[in-house]
Amino acid sequence: MKQHLDIEAGKRVVVAMSGGVDSSVAAALLQEQGCEVIGMTMQIWDYANFTAKQGDTFGTCCSLDDVHDARRVADGLGIPFYVVNFEEEFEKSVIDKFCDDYFSGRTPNPCVLCNQILKFETLLRRARELEADYLVTGHYARIRHDGEHYHLCKGEDHSKDQSYFLFTLTQEQMQFVRFPLADITKDEVRQHAARLGLRVAEKPESQDICFVPDGDYVRFLEEQRGAGTMNGDIVHVNGTVLGTHAGIYRYTIGQRRGLGLSWPEPLYVVALDAPNRRVIVGEKSHLSVTICRVGDLTWSIPVPQEPFRTACRIRYRHQEVPATITPCADGSVDVCFDTPQQGVTPGQAAVFYDGDCVLGGGWILDTVLRAQN
Amino acid sequence: MKQIYLDYNATTPVRPEVLEAMLPFYKEQFGNPSSVHWAGRAVAGAIEKAREQVAALLNASPAEIVFVSCGSEGDNMAIKGTLEALKGKGNHIITTAVEHPAVLETCQYLEKNGYDVTYLPVDCDGRLNLEDLEAAITDQTVLISVMWANNETGNIYRIEEIGAIAKKHNIRFHTDAVQAVGKLPIDVQKANVDLLVLSGHKIGAPKGVGAIYVRRGSRMVPLLHGGHQERNRRAGTQNVAGIVGLGVACEIAAAEREEVYQRMRTLRDKLEDGLLAQIPEIKLNGTPDRDHRLPNTLNVSFAYIEGESLLMNMDMHGIAASSGSACSSGSLEPSHVMGAMCVEITLAHSSTRFSLGPETTEEEIDTVLEVLPAAVQRLRDMSPLYNCGKSSSEACLICETVRRI
Numbered sequence: 001m002k003q004h005l006d007i008e009a010g011k012r013v014v015v016a017m018s019g020g021v022d023s024s025v026a027a028a029l030l031q032e033q034g035c036e037v038i039g040m041t042m043q044i045w046d047y048a049n050f051t052a053k054q055g056d057t058f059g060t061c062c063s064l065d066d067v068h069d070a071r072r073v074a075d076g077l078g079i080p081f082y083v084v085n086f087e088e089e090f091e092k093s094v095i096d097k098f099c100d101d102y103f104s105g106r107t108p109n110p111c112v113l114c115n116q117i118l119k120f121e122t123l124l125r126r127a128r129e130l131e132a133d134y135l136v137t138g139h140y141a142r143i144r145h146d147g148e149h150y151h152l153c154k155g156e157d158h159s160k161d162q163s164y165f166l167f168t169l170t171q172e173q174m175q176f177v178r179f180p181l182a183d184i185t186k187d188e189v190r191q192h193a194a195r196l197g198l199r200v201a202e203k204p205e206s207q208d209i210c211f212v213p214d215g216d217y218v219r220f221l222e223e224q225r226g227a228g229t230m231n232g233d234i235v236h237v238n239g240t241v242l243g244t245h246a247g248i249y250r251y252t253i254g255q256r257r258g259l260g261l262s263w264p265e266p267l268y269v270v271a272l273d274a275p276n277r278r279v280i281v282g283e284k285s286h287l288s289v290t291i292c293r294v295g296d297l298t299w300s301i302p303v304p305q306e307p308f309r310t311a312c313r314i315r316y317r318h319q320e321v322p323a324t325i326t327p328c329a330d331g332s333v334d335v336c337f338d339t340p341q342q343g344v345t346p347g348q349a350a351v352f353y354d355g356d357c358v359l360g361g362g363w364i365l366d367t368v369l370r371a372q373n
Numbered sequence: 374m375k376q377i378y379l380d381y382n383a384t385t386p387v388r389p390e391v392l393e394a395m396l397p398f399y400k401e402q403f404g405n406p407s408s409v410h411w412a413g414r415a416v417a418g419a420i421e422k423a424r425e426q427v428a429a430l431l432n433a434s435p436a437e438i439v440f441v442s443c444g445s446e447g448d449n450m451a452i453k454g455t456l457e458a459l460k461g462k463g464n465h466i467i468t469t470a471v472e473h474p475a476v477l478e479t480c481q482y483l484e485k486n487g488y489d490v491t492y493l494p495v496d497c498d499g500r501l502n503l504e505d506l507e508a509a510i511t512d513q514t515v516l517i518s519v520m521w522a523n524n525e526t527g528n529i530y531r532i533e534e535i536g537a538i539a540k541k542h543n544i545r546f547h548t549d550a551v552q553a554v555g556k557l558p559i560d561v562q563k564a565n566v567d568l569l570v571l572s573g574h575k576i577g578a579p580k581g582v583g584a585i586y587v588r589r590g591s592r593m594v595p596l597l598h599g600g601h602q603e604r605n606r607r608a609g610t611q612n613v614a615g616i617v618g619l620g621v622a623c624e625i626a627a628a629e630r631e632e633v634y635q636r637m638r639t640l641r642d643k644l645e646d647g648l649l650a651q652i653p654e655i656k657l658n659g660t661p662d663r664d665h666r667l668p669n670t671l672n673v674s675f676a677y678i679e680g681e682s683l684l685m686n687m688d689m690h691g692i693a694a695s696s697g698s699a700c701s702s703g704s705l706e707p708s709h710v711m712g713a714m715c716v717e718i719t720l721a722h723s724s725t726r727f728s729l730g731p732e733t734t735e736e737e738i739d740t741v742l743e744v745l746p747a748a749v750q751r752l753r754d755m756s757p758l759y760n761c762g763k764s765s766s767e768a769c770l771i772c773e774t775v776r777r778i
Contacts, residue, residue: 038689082685129682129752130689 007134007178009034014127015136016119017041017081019069021198022138025189026180028196030136031077038130039074039081041067042123044090044114045211073198084126086118093117095211099224102217102249105272106347109165109316110209116168124176134178141166142182143174144357150174151300152358157185164316167351167361168298218250232277234261237270237286245279248272254287254343271367272346288340289367294350295332297362304333310352310359312337314344320353332365374691377737381575381669381730382524382552383695388577388625391618395579398614406611407602416613423620427584430623431569432560439585439606440616444551445475446596447570447585450607451547452479454593455516455568456488459545463513465489469501470713471528472520476549477709480518489513498660499528499714507538516545521553521569525710525726526659527670529557536565545591551575551583555626556634556667567591573615577731578622582615633731638668640738641729645671647742652749658716658724669729674720677759678752683725686748692741695726719758 007013007030015027017039031037067083074081094113101108119137127135140155141163152169154161169177181189212220230247242261245251255269259281268287271280292314304327311320312335322338335350344367351361378386398419404412406420424435431438441447456466468480470492480490491509495501501519517539522529532548539546547568550559555576561569568591573582587593587606599608642663649655654676660666675683680696687694696708707721716724727741753759 080688082688084681125755126682126685129755130685 007033007035007136007180010036011133012036012038012131013134013136013178014038014040014123014130014132016123016138017070017074018138019067019071019073020138021193022140022181022189024070024073024138024198025192025196026136026138027073027079028077028198029180029192031079032196037077037079038127038132039070039077039079040123040126041070041081041083042090042118043067043083043085044087044094044118076198084123086122089122090114090118095224099221101347102221103225103230103274105248105274107252107345108347109349110211111165112168112349115165120169120173120177124173128176133176135176136178136180138181139166139179140181140186141179142356143169143177143179149300154353154356154358155179155181156183160186163358164313164349164351164361167349167358170298171300221249230277232279234259234279234281236263236267237280237282242267242281248274248277248279251279253345284342287342289337289342289344290340291334291336292344292350292367293328293332293365294335294362295330295365297331297333297360299360300357301359303327310354313351313353314341314364315348320351323352325352333362375740376691376693377740378693379727379729379733379737379741380693380695381733382527382726382728384574384580385577385730386732387574387579387618388622390625391578391621394621395614395618398617402613406613407600419617420611420613423616426620426624427571428586430554430559430627431571431586432562433586434589436604437586437589439587439603440611440619441583441585441607442581442612443583444473444549444570444572444575447572447583448473448475448547448549449479450593450596451568451570451585451587452476452516452518453483454596455545455547455591456483457594458592459515463511463515465491465511465513466516466518467491467493467506467509467514468518469493469495469520469530471495471499471523471525471710472518473524473549473551474709476518476520493519495713497715499523499526499658499710500660500665501530503531503534503538506535510538510542510544514542514544516547518547518549521548521550521559522557522667523659523710524552525708525724526672526714527552527667527728528659529553529665529667532564532566539567540565552667552670555622555630556637556669558630561586561588568593573619573622576622576626578618579615582612582619584619629731634668637729637731637733638663640733640735641669641671641727643735644727644729644738644741647738648673648745651742651746656716656720658711658714667728669733671727672724673727674716674724675749675753676720676723677756678723678749680723680725682752683723683748686752687745690744690748692744695728696724 013030013035015023015037017023017027027037027039071081094110097113098108098110124135139162140157140160142153142155144151144153150171152163152166154163230249232245233241234243234245235241251269251272253269256266259267261267265283267281268284269279270282270286273280304325307324307326310323310325312323313320321341324336326334326336328334344364346364346366348364349361350364352359402416404416406413406417424438427438428435441450464487466480466488468476468490484490493501493505493509517535519530519535521532536546545567546565548566550569551572552575553559554571567588569586571584574580593606595606595608597608602608602611652675656674658672658674684694684696707718708724711721711724
């Protein structure tokens with residue numbers, strides 16, 4: 001097993017512990033190699049409101065299992081352990097944005113925001129307040145340093161790579177953040193967990209968002225904000241009104257089921273027109289997008305002035321595809337895919353790669369409607 | 374690393390003499406005190422001895438002591454049990470805004486079930502105005518509940534005067550004395566208290582045992598039904614070892630209290646003077662009159678920093694203190710006690726409680742005085758609040774508010 005961790009023995013590290021196998025193994029391995037390890041868990045949401053299915057954990061980019069699991073692991077390792085309460089900040093920075101996005105016709109990615117604002121800002125500050133040298137997480141990603149700049153890169157285990165969720169990391173943050181699982185695979189992590197007797201070793205994973213553990217995000221949104229008057233028409237891309245819907249936030253791009261329409265060919269949601277409360281549907285061919293606009297960018301390279309070639313990933317489970325990036329005057333960029341892509345969704349992140357290395361990334365602003373015009 | 378425990382208001386270590394006295398009741402003295410035979414008899418005798426020891430500390434008679442599992446149970450029992458027994462006489466309770474949650478939330482529960490509750494306000498130092506109390510009394514008032522001393526600030530309330538008011542109006546008077554017992558002289562006769570609650574683990578007995586004093590003749594409906602134990606006031610087989618331990622702890626408290634008061638008071642004053650002198654922009658929470666504060670308690674707020682960060686930093690130095698009460702930590706809500714005292718919200722977030730015990734040494738206090746000022750300054754240097762006022766000429770409302778302390 002490879003165990004290359006770029007953290008020197010004797011350093012004080014704060015490990016962001018979720019109770020899941022990844023961060024638990026990260027903490028145990030660092031302790032094994034002589035670091036002074038402190039565990040910290042963010043309490044971000046009152047899970048008492050939810051009843052998860054038996055045995056499920058809440059895992060997407062991180063696996064926010066349970067404060068109690070993290071405490072048990074820390075107790076087993078004999079390390080100091082603190083629960084920091086970020087409920088208020090999570091509600092403000094992540095939940096509110098999540099709801100705003102859905103009601104504005106976007107499909108949000110709360111994991112990136114949680115990383116950006118809670119983990120690598122607020123939690124990092126807590127770690128530094130404790131005079132820790134590094135904040136460590138169990139992400140499958142890598143940080144390289146070329147002597148001058150830090151670069152976020154994919155982890156060794158490409159099937160688990162989480163660099164997509166981390167594109168907002170700044171140079172200053174990367175100076176203090178370490179990913180000890182960069183060089184090992186999920187299988188190796190499981191083997192370490194078994195070897196170290198960590199009781200989290202065999203937990204299953206789920207793909208649900210941590211604060212919507214049952215996956216019913218529509219119910220979540222309506223409980224948070226109420227249904228409101230978001231109903232409107234379902235319109236074909238050719239302009240024909242085909243029916244009505246109960247709220248655009250109930251739909252995501254690429255969705256086929258549950259439209260309740262009769263049409264000779266299968267129909268898909270191809271766009272959400274929030275100002276006019278319209279759900280735009282079309283045949284499969286209408287899902288294909290050649291160009292999208294991406295804004296609110298973070299760059300690991302000097303801010304580009306000229307068009308350049310890259311490989312672009314448009315959602316977590318997406319194999320990046322060749323594209324040309326063209327900077328716009330307002331600081332955003334146009335991404336032109338070599339081959340039209342399906343399911344390009346406003347609200348999701350677009351992350352640009354050069355091989356394993358993240359060049360930068362941002363948020364998809366709009367697609368189909370522009371492409372049509 | 375040396376460990377310094379300054380959280381005695383949260384809980385205390387079991388005294389060696391207490392543990393020693395308890396051990397036989399886990400081994401050879403295993404009987405059920407309700408049994409007729411030799412095994413039960415020996416144990417029943419031990420419980421009655423403990424009852425005498427507790428009664429002696431309070432100047433009560435043993436028949437007025439009921440053993441319970443903890444302070445919270447005692448408070449629940451005193452309040453709910455009294456109101457149910459006095460149903461038909463009135464439905465109004467008077468309490469304060471700074472009570473322990475065991476009292477506060479019990480009252481809120483009763484409010485939802487049709488009772489009227491008056492929550493008396495306190496001033497910015499946490500003091501109660503007894504004129505408010507007397508003015509709140511109506512012909513429906515059946516219970517007054519005021520804590521003897523506050524767990525967060527250490528403020529001592531004027532229990533004798535409140536007892537006199539209650540007696541004058543013929544109203545039942547309950548006091549949560551969990552923090553006062555063992556630290557202050559307690560005399561239920563002099564104070565005209567009808568119901569008093571104490572907890573074992575705050576005075577060197579183990580967790581899981583407490584007692585309630587119920588003045589003879591006070592009618593009270595039990596919370597737990599099912600057995601004739603404790604003169605039908607609390608069903609369930611007694612926690613024999615815990616009760617024996619509580620008895621011994623009360624006996625020790627009676628013998629040592631005055632000496633321990635002086636010792637803790639001297640050290641607490643040293644800590645208080647030292648922190649107030651060395652750390653700028655620090656606020657004392659609670660009454661500045663030290664004679665009306667528990668001898669072991671100091672609650673201070675440090676402007677610009679979060680209590681949570683400071684507690685973790687102190688923990689890294691082996692110093693155990695707390696923010697708010699241990700019961701509510703883990704929640705971001707600033708303590709209701711700070712809220713009732715109108716402590717500005719960012720200051721309430723940084724409120725930190727040091728509570729000393731009989732085992733606290735001068736060396737430990739010296740260490741805290743050495744470590745804390747530097748830790749506070751370091752956290753302030755990292756605090757966006759502290760720096761925004763210094764680096765920018767723009768008015769920052771939060772900083773302005775914080776500065777006004």
